[in-house]
Amino acid sequence: MTVDPRTPVVVGVGQFTERIEDSGYRGMSAVELATEAARAALADTEVDVAAVAAAIDVFVGLRQFEICTPFSSPPLGASDNYLRSVAGRIGADPKRAVLEPLGGHGPQKVLTEFAGAIAAGEADVVLVLGSEPGSTTRHFAKRDDKPDFTEHVGGQLEDRGFGFDQYISEYTVKHGLTGAPVQYGLLENARRARLGVGAADYRQQMAELFAPFSKVAAKNPFSSSPVERSVDELVTVTAENRMICDPYPRLMVARDQVNQGAATLVMSVDAARRLGVPEDKWVYLHGHADLVEQELLVREDLGASASAELAVTGALNMAGIGLDEIASFDLYSCFPFPVFAVCDSTGLAADDPRGLTLTGGLPYFGGPGNSYSLHGIAETVSEMRDRPGHFGLVGANGGVMSKYSAGVYSTEPAAWRADDSARLQAQINTLSQVTVTRDLNGRGTIETYSVRYDWPERTGIIIGRVDADNSRFMAITTDADLLALMTDGDPLGAAIQVAAADGVNSATLA
Template sequence: MIDSRTPVLVGVGQVSERLDAEGYQARSPVDLAADAARAALADAGVAAAAVDTVAGVPQFEISLPWATPLLGCSDNFPRSVAGRIGAEPRRAVLEVGGGQAPQHLVNEFAATIAAGDADVVLLFGSEAISTIAALATTDSPPDFTESPGGSLEARGSGLDGIVSMHHVAHGLSDTPSQYALIENARRARLKMSRAEYATAIGELFSPFTTVAAANPHAAAPVVRDAASLVTPSAANRPIADPYTRYVVARDKVNQGAAVLLMSAEAARRHGVPESSWVFLAGHADLRERNLLERAEYGHSPAAARAAQHALESVSPAEVTFFDLYSCFAAPVFIVAEALGLATDDPRGLTVTGGLPFFGGPGNNYSMHAIASMVERVRSAPGRYGFVGANGGIMSKHSTGVYTTVPYAFQPSRSERIQAELDAVPAPAEALTADGNAVIESYTVKHLRDGMREGIVLGRLESDGRRFVARANAVLDLLTEGEPIGERVTVRSTDDGNAIVPR
């Protein structure tokens, strides 16, 4: 017996287009999301008029307060999409930014349905970064501006604790350089050489390219071997040590995805066959410490606990399908380690091809992962699939377990676990740093003009406070041997903290 308030996923949809493809339509973000939403409704056989709640994942250009949409945008993305498909929901939500957003929305609105506060919820998101970049410089670019009117619960950017102007001033202005700090700390902890770690990244991601090559929605459907992924070349330039272009999330995409959730009662009322129902067998939502407050950069207790908590009722050994968030290698390595998975597990670690190869459509990648996972578990009744989603700098973690096996919805213990994580003492940060120090992590950014910039995270020997510093004067130290653990001297200047030669 399935309780009438049990939330079930009943419809999924994905769309995509490439600039060079036949039939390319140059769809706006709203159009891509609307087409994905139509596909999800059609998958369930449900009319748009049944939808009482819509929730959208924001594009990068509307989730970053300093970004200016090059071709304009909707000032109410969820209601623009609803209007396109003929829905008139009583509630519209624009979620905070971050790659965790799609899975967090599934977790949240599953609970909302279970509580009786919604019956039919449509979730969607999209990016048209590739189209916008291509058309913005043309003589007659399109105007994607819309004002559909209607109410909107806009939840803000969600960047508190993730973006710091102090860190930006020291070179941490991009995502690859910040994940590289995590990556290099992990490499040093494992006592791996640079070459060994590069090989490990290539071996991790090469199977992802095979999955992407078979995915009709992939932005880069090309099979690549491990060596070619991590060997610098004209097409695969260094980005930030240890990353080359091929192994970082690919944001030049045009992709949209949608998921339809319903109560079991509503699904029966609308004639959705139970063979199409997919249940949420476990879930979690946790937040990691801010970057300089973490006990160790190469770990993520919140990511590990979020994955483990979602799988409390189903062991990793019972899971057939995985999709681990793969904007960079570190999140995959860290979650796989937490779940006891080998990185070459024959079950695979992605169902889409991953963000570097399938594509990283802004905050919405995991909506594609969820849609693909629903299709996988439907094709294998009784099996389980795990989706891990990550936002910020391994900052926000949302997880879900999917299956056709009926599960009563259970609230997670995320709040209790979060309190445990937050109770761990955090190191203090020195905004101005002077004196002897020890390097805890580092990266060297490779700019398009050939210039390099060194960045160091370190601890002052005098009081143990953390700091960030530019390290352009000691690039040789950062590019040879093992910099982590080296004693250095840091000085505060009018331009910020800098590592100086000893």
């Protein structure tokens, strides 16, 4: 087909990983990791790197974890303009630099957004990049010879803010929801309750889902932990595979101690032709959707995700294909739940022979903060080039299943179109909501739960229903009898007594 010259195409992808245990380890900053990935993306176009770099008019960055909050500073320092630090290193001087808020959905969301900007004539060549130096930061944290990654470059920067307030509140923080493992543990056990599966059997199912992911990661040269894990290794709690937050042992939790960078270069067909990028490098975005879930505590079913379901099905419908026509998947996998949520809602089998990841997944390939799915996009683009005319699906998740973005990619030419996200979002916005009781003095039952083994004192985190009116509440517990049930038994549906003090509900076994 003849495509409009404003049609956006992905023309270059790059990834970079350094591991502390490898020879040649350099201890690179977030800027340096992103620079290596950007150079790889430029080289991937197979044309004059300097000419392509000079043509980039927009840099879009995914925010590193260390700059995701105003309450602390990067331990080793950081650039005051991450994007322009990278731009200067690769010979670029973009008119616009944009830094995204917190959220793992970000890579697909901004790729869709700026592909649309290219189609509208608002940009011509866009580089999306992200990186995380978490492993290096931890490595040097207590050493005297730590590097200083501080840079002062200034220049224009459109900082879209932190965005963490979209995922937490004072109420949820007071009740222990201060990290992803406990947040997703609540969702996981809510799903288990809906399925009526025992704790041991559910852990087996999680391990059976993730063991094949580790097999992919073991063969990926960009993996942070290229080790194949058996189902038994993932299930069995040991000193190495200690419990983090119920129901997750360590090897089922996203690996945030990584040093990784990724970059994706998108440009108009006109720019690609002008710069001489070969057409066999072009990959088109056939379908896309970006959706926002209801706030956590008002969701009718905590064990499901409407945004994931509608984003994936919306992207497929836009592409005009069904799930059976997808050749490859890279589904966000910080924990099993986000993968299960897509499988449950679309009919995709957890053991589908096509596999559900191209990278190897966040616990094994690595979970580089907000930029993980940029690696998923890079792998999908490469896969599509190797399989011309086939389709690849990327599913990117942010927050506590709070936002979901999906994209369908192929080398098959396709005209750029706006998606159906507004209509799909309206469906989510009109879903029924559960009433929340903030302070409870009375009896309730446990709807879902997690146990924080990562705190100095083992603590149970509960979402429950009030016996009197079936409204929802949160509570915490250090009660020995209740904790014993939560760690060694099955507390789903258990009766509890709750007392409120200073904005915190505390529970004991009724």
